[in-house]
Amino acid sequence: MEEIHEYIDDHWMEAVEDLKRFCRQPGISAQGTGIDESVEFLVELMREYGIQTEVLPGEGFPFIYGELPGESRVTLLFYNHYDVQPPEPLELWSTPPFEPTVYDGNLRARGVSDDKGDIVARLLAIRAYLEKRGTLPVSVKFIIEGEEEIGSPHVAAFVEKHHDLLHADACIWECGGVNWKNQPVIHLGLKGMLYVQLEARGASTDLHSSMATVVPNPAWRLTWALNSIKDLDENIRIEGFYDDVRPPADEERRLIDSISLDEEETRQALSLDRFVRGVTGFEYKARHILEPTCNICGLDSGYTGPGSKTVLPNVARAKIDFRLVPDQRYDDILARLRRHLDSNGFEDILIDPQTEGENPARTPLDSPFVSVVAEAAREVYGLDPVLVPSMAGSGPMYSFAHTLRLPTALIGVAYPGSSPHAPDEHIRLADFVLNAKHIAAVLQNMTSYRQASGKPQGVP
Amino acid sequence: MEEIHEYIDDHWMEAVEDLKRFCRQPGISAQGTGIDESVEFLVELMREYGIQTEVLPGEGFPFIYGELPGESRVTLLFYNHYDVQPPEPLELWSTPPFEPTVYDGNLRARGVSDDKGDIVARLLAIRAYLEKRGTLPVSVKFIIEGEEEIGSPHVAAFVEKHHDLLHADACIWECGGVNWKNQPVIHLGLKGMLYVQLEARGASTDLHSSMATVVPNPAWRLTWALNSIKDLDENIRIEGFYDDVRPPADEERRLIDSISLDEEETRQALSLDRFVRGVTGFEYKARHILEPTCNICGLDSGYTGPGSKTVLPNVARAKIDFRLVPDQRYDDILARLRRHLDSNGFEDILIDPQTEGENPARTPLDSPFVSVVAEAAREVYGLDPVLVPSMAGSGPMYSFAHTLRLPTALIGVAYPGSSPHAPDEHIRLADFVLNAKHIAAVLQNMTSYRQASGKPQGVP
Numbered sequence: 001m002e003e004i005h006e007y008i009d010d011h012w013m014e015a016v017e018d019l020k021r022f023c024r025q026p027g028i029s030a031q032g033t034g035i036d037e038s039v040e041f042l043v044e045l046m047r048e049y050g051i052q053t054e055v056l057p058g059e060g061f062p063f064i065y066g067e068l069p070g071e072s073r074v075t076l077l078f079y080n081h082y083d084v085q086p087p088e089p090l091e092l093w094s095t096p097p098f099e100p101t102v103y104d105g106n107l108r109a110r111g112v113s114d115d116k117g118d119i120v121a122r123l124l125a126i127r128a129y130l131e132k133r134g135t136l137p138v139s140v141k142f143i144i145e146g147e148e149e150i151g152s153p154h155v156a157a158f159v160e161k162h163h164d165l166l167h168a169d170a171c172i173w174e175c176g177g178v179n180w181k182n183q184p185v186i187h188l189g190l191k192g193m194l195y196v197q198l199e200a201r202g203a204s205t206d207l208h209s210s211m212a213t214v215v216p217n218p219a220w221r222l223t224w225a226l227n228s229i230k231d232l233d234e235n236i237r238i239e240g241f242y243d244d245v246r247p248p249a250d251e252e253r254r255l256i257d258s259i260s261l262d263e264e265e266t267r268q269a270l271s272l273d274r275f276v277r278g279v280t281g282f283e284y285k286a287r288h289i290l291e292p293t294c295n296i297c298g299l300d301s302g303y304t305g306p307g308s309k310t311v312l313p314n315v316a317r318a319k320i321d322f323r324l325v326p327d328q329r330y331d332d333i334l335a336r337l338r339r340h341l342d343s344n345g346f347e348d349i350l351i352d353p354q355t356e357g358e359n360p361a362r363t364p365l366d367s368p369f370v371s372v373v374a375e376a377a378r379e380v381y382g383l384d385p386v387l388v389p390s391m392a393g394s395g396p397m398y399s400f401a402h403t404l405r406l407p408t409a410l411i412g413v414a415y416p417g418s419s420p421h422a423p424d425e426h427i428r429l430a431d432f433v434l435n436a437k438h439i440a441a442v443l444q445n446m447t448s449y450r451q452a453s454g455k456p457q458g459v460p
Numbered sequence: 461m462e463e464i465h466e467y468i469d470d471h472w473m474e475a476v477e478d479l480k481r482f483c484r485q486p487g488i489s490a491q492g493t494g495i496d497e498s499v500e501f502l503v504e505l506m507r508e509y510g511i512q513t514e515v516l517p518g519e520g521f522p523f524i525y526g527e528l529p530g531e532s533r534v535t536l537l538f539y540n541h542y543d544v545q546p547p548e549p550l551e552l553w554s555t556p557p558f559e560p561t562v563y564d565g566n567l568r569a570r571g572v573s574d575d576k577g578d579i580v581a582r583l584l585a586i587r588a589y590l591e592k593r594g595t596l597p598v599s600v601k602f603i604i605e606g607e608e609e610i611g612s613p614h615v616a617a618f619v620e621k622h623h624d625l626l627h628a629d630a631c632i633w634e635c636g637g638v639n640w641k642n643q644p645v646i647h648l649g650l651k652g653m654l655y656v657q658l659e660a661r662g663a664s665t666d667l668h669s670s671m672a673t674v675v676p677n678p679a680w681r682l683t684w685a686l687n688s689i690k691d692l693d694e695n696i697r698i699e700g701f702y703d704d705v706r707p708p709a710d711e712e713r714r715l716i717d718s719i720s721l722d723e724e725e726t727r728q729a730l731s732l733d734r735f736v737r738g739v740t741g742f743e744y745k746a747r748h749i750l751e752p753t754c755n756i757c758g759l760d761s762g763y764t765g766p767g768s769k770t771v772l773p774n775v776a777r778a779k780i781d782f783r784l785v786p787d788q789r790y791d792d793i794l795a796r797l798r799r800h801l802d803s804n805g806f807e808d809i810l811i812d813p814q815t816e817g818e819n820p821a822r823t824p825l826d827s828p829f830v831s832v833v834a835e836a837a838r839e840v841y842g843l844d845p846v847l848v849p850s851m852a853g854s855g856p857m858y859s860f861a862h863t864l865r866l867p868t869a870l871i872g873v874a875y876p877g878s879s880p881h882a883p884d885e886h887i888r889l890a891d892f893v894l895n896a897k898h899i900a901a902v903l904q905n906m907t908s909y910r911q912a913s914g915k916p917q918g919v920p
Contacts, residue, residue: 151768191670195768203730208881209781210651210852212755213748214735219756219778220690227687230680232805270663275674288673295672296679297762297771303779304760308611308655308814310781310854311757318679319763321669321770345692354768392670394770421668 001379004440007128012433015124016107018045019432020100022116023109029083029150035061038082042119042144049123050130051142056162060154061146065165068126070136074446077141077168079400079408080119081148084111085421092423106426113427114420115174117413119144121432122172125439138446141168145396151193151355152396159399169449170369171406172442173397177414177431179386180262184377184438187410188370189362189390190397191292192324194333198222199350202314206302209310219301222316225346229294229320229337234276236294238340244327248290251365252389256285259386262416288392293323319354323394330357361401361408362390369407372449376441377411380434411438461839464900467588472893475584476567478505479892480560482576483569489543489610495521498542502579502604509583510590511602516622520614521606525625528586530596532907537601537628539860539868540579541608544571545881552883566886574880575634577873577887578895579604582632585899598906601628605856611653611815612856619859629909630829631866632902633857637874637891639846640722644837644898647870648830649822649850650857651752652784654793658682659810662774666762669770679761682776685806689754689780689797694736696754698800704787708750711825712849713742719846721745722876748852753783779814783854790817821861821868822850829867832909836901837871840894871898 022045027038039055039062046053051066064082087097087110095101100109107117122142129136143166145155159166179185200218207215230236248256263284267275279287297320302313322333334353341349363370365387377385391410400406413435419425482505487498499515499522506513511526524542547557547570555561557570567577582602589596603626605615619626639645660678667675690696708716723744727735739747757780762773782793794813801809823830825847837845851870860866873895879885 193770195770203732205730207730208853209753209755209757210783210854211748212753212781212783213751213852214739214744215730215732216736217756219759220686222759223683223686223756224692226680226683232684270665270667270675272663272675276676279674284674288671291673293669293672295669295770295772296677296683296776297669297769298764298773299679299682299759299761299776300764301756301760302758304758304777308779308781309757310653310655310755312755313758316756316759317764319768321672321768323670323672392673393668394670 001441001444003132004128005437007132008124008433008436008440011127012124012436015120015436016429016432019107019112019117019120020109022120023100023112024098026098027083027111027146028086029061029147030086035083035146039064039146042082046123046142049127051126058154058158063146063158064142064144066142068136068140070139072138072447074449075139075141075168076443076446077143077166077171077400077406078122079171080115080142080144080174081146082144083146083149084114085149089423094424105430106428108424108426110425113414113418113425115412117427117432118174118435121413121436122439124436125443128440129443137444140443141166148395151195152358153356155396156356156399156403159403163404166404168404168406170446171400171408172439173395173408173410174412175391175395175414176410176412177418177435179260180416181260183383184381184385184411185388186370186373186377186385187388187391188365188408189326190360190393190395191390192328192330192360192398193355193358193394194322194324194330195354196320196334196337197352197354198225198318198320199352200225200316200348202312204314206314207312209312212312215312217312219313219316221346221348222301222318225341225349226296226318228344228346229340236292238333238336240336241292241333244329244332245292246326248286249365252290253286255365255387255389256289257282259285259388261285261288289388289390290325292325292328295321295323297321323392324360325390326360326362329359358394358396359398359402361397363401363407363409365389367407368449370409372445373409373411373442376438376445379441380437411435461901461904463592464588465897467592468584468893468896468900472584472896475580475896476889476892479567479572479577479580480569482580483560483572484558486558487543487571487606488546489521489607490546495543495606499524499606502542506583506602509587511586518614518618523606523618524602524604526602528596528600530599532598534906534909535599535601535628536903536906537603537626537631537860537866538582539631540575540602540604540634541606542604543606543609544574545609549883554884565890566888568884568886570885573874573878573885573887575872577892578634581873581892581896582899584896585903588900589903597904600903601626608855611655612818613816615856616816616859616863619863623864626864628864628866630906631860631868632899633855633868633870634872635851635855635874636870636872637878637895639720640876641720643843644841644845644871645848646830646833646837646845647848647851648825648868649786650820650853650855651850652788652790652820652858653815653818653854654782654784654790655814656780656794656797657812657814658685658778658780659812660685660776660808662772664774666774667772669772672772675772677772679773679776681806681808682761682778685801685809686756686778688804688806689800696752698793698796700796701752701793704789704792705752706786708746709825712750713746715825715847715849716745716749717742719745719848721748749848749850750785752785752788755781755783757781783852784820785850786820786822789819818854818856819858819862821857823861823867823869825849827867828909830869832905833869833871833902836898836905839901840897871895
């Protein structure tokens, strides 16, 4: 392994140049801009790094597939995305978001932490093997989508269709890195997502508010419907909503108890008196990592400008996201939401799903793959990694963990100050180098994976 | 009287030319445009009609005061306003809103029905007396404000300050006219108004919605607070909210029972299945005329654009109007709202009044002035007028009815199709002529007013 790490030490600056070139490609899925150029660039880059790469058109923006057989037929699949968040508000960037800038040992650009840095770190690790040994210790595959930042609407169908092509033994996800103490963090799950718009309709037109005596107001209807969904104590009142929430295993509870989530720092940074329900300590962490949510993302009705306008609006809308946890299913929650509204007298409230849903997924803590990734972290960082059962965010991991039955771990080049999705997104170059070495170590340690486990480790 | 009505018949077209000139002055209080020009024009016009007129600056846009002593010292006060609603959306007007257009016996222009037509009809009635008799049967005063369309924030203080100047025996308000059956309608009251913005605040910034596990969401706080204010059955839950609502007198109930409010036409025009609580018939009318409301005018929080954005907003706002009825008081309701929120655990919800409040007012049905105005209507229209205890809308009548103790009646040049506040606002010229004659008849009948009542008739 030593020669691999030395290669990375000697050549990471060249990879950073490639990363900068990559970050000059906008590729903004939400706005549909720069997609083709990003695909073309990345395919070319992956080929430069020795990966056999092709573009697989799907229903939405294209998927990029890459593979490189290694000495062993044990196969590691990398999940990534080439799209980035919109850069707005532009005026808050210190340098233009698509002009990558190195400063103080950091690299600033839109997408550099989420997740172009991850992709190039993976490529660097592979090149190190190819240059020093001429081959990889295990086989690798890449699946890189272009719609992660808009909810990955086509991943599930793509994975179903390309089930055989994507066959592998384990999956390394994008996203993540180290914590404020520079400990490597390995997340083992992602929450699911159901995103809906609720709409209440009233009269055929907005009216003078003196008609509020007799004309139903959809803003009130919406208020009452929302109130029925979640109560003041943050209990989600949809019948059966919690039925499939998996109780935390003892090991998960132990793990959560041991990790630090910067609770007090977060509270102060957000100028909050307290968190919901006043949770602190273990409760705070367990709630954040393990619990589903029902969150109002937006409310809109009637007059919202300055001062007063006496209007009775004829439509009111709420956008809501539900973050789901194992073993909830988004289609089941959607059906339950409809039944809830109907049985509470809100048949008139329309439900309009705004994205394809995502199911939650978690890799079991006792999966041998978790040991592989954790041991590789220990070797590279010289520290015990922090294992976290799930991120609080969402992603299409379910297709990989359940459809492909792949144990999945999330590691990356970011640190807690990276500001993904925000102005001045950046990574620390040292994190990039260490993550490339971590990937290299995972590839090496995967050689013993099949022996250790006897068979590919899926998810129950 | 005959010569007076003949004069009006012979000369109304000249008055309509003056009305058209008046309607060429925008005078939009909400936008602060054209105010000075409107004041200048109207002062000049009133002087042309023989009224002694002056401008009385107030805290906001100026008031216009006019007076003309008549044969009797009995004095009728006219309340009007020279400001108009903004004309937008301009593209929905058949002709430009400030280019008055006669078509099919109608006159179309912004402000022509609300309330410039009322003002000029009053001037025409006065000119008829001056031309035919050289004097008025009773004395008249005019008070014309420039902020009616933005909630009359300075009327109360102005009336307090100019109490003596405005001394009179009765008041004719602007607004109103005939119903779909061409019966003259006399409204005898206006509702009050409390307009507030409720604001809930959360973290110091918008957050990724994965933080909804632990960070309070102000959109939920607002939803729960609103829900506590009014329940699904339209009961306003603020303690004591209904305490001062005056139960309808038998005579009011009888009156309401006898009038028609075009209930079915309204339901169909608005494409409604039913009205709130399913009210029909007497209940529908009584609710519309006599009941207070709590109406959501606007809701605003977080992301309200197309598609999805997973955001946890840091602020949520609702604009609410309360229409108040005798004997509710807006300052009392505001204090009760604060207490309600506090005692329901919503100390965090901010209340920001968006306008100066207005108290409700109604003239008692047995006031002799009501007989004067009703009898004049019978003489002119040849029909029994429809007496309505109150409009569903609001205005600063309280200052006149209570501070000045003036019995007050609302009559005007409009008909139900006039579209005040909307594109293609217009009046029918025949209504203008009949209203001028009605005003003339009121002036004549006021000569017997003092004798009949023995003393000026205020409001209890």
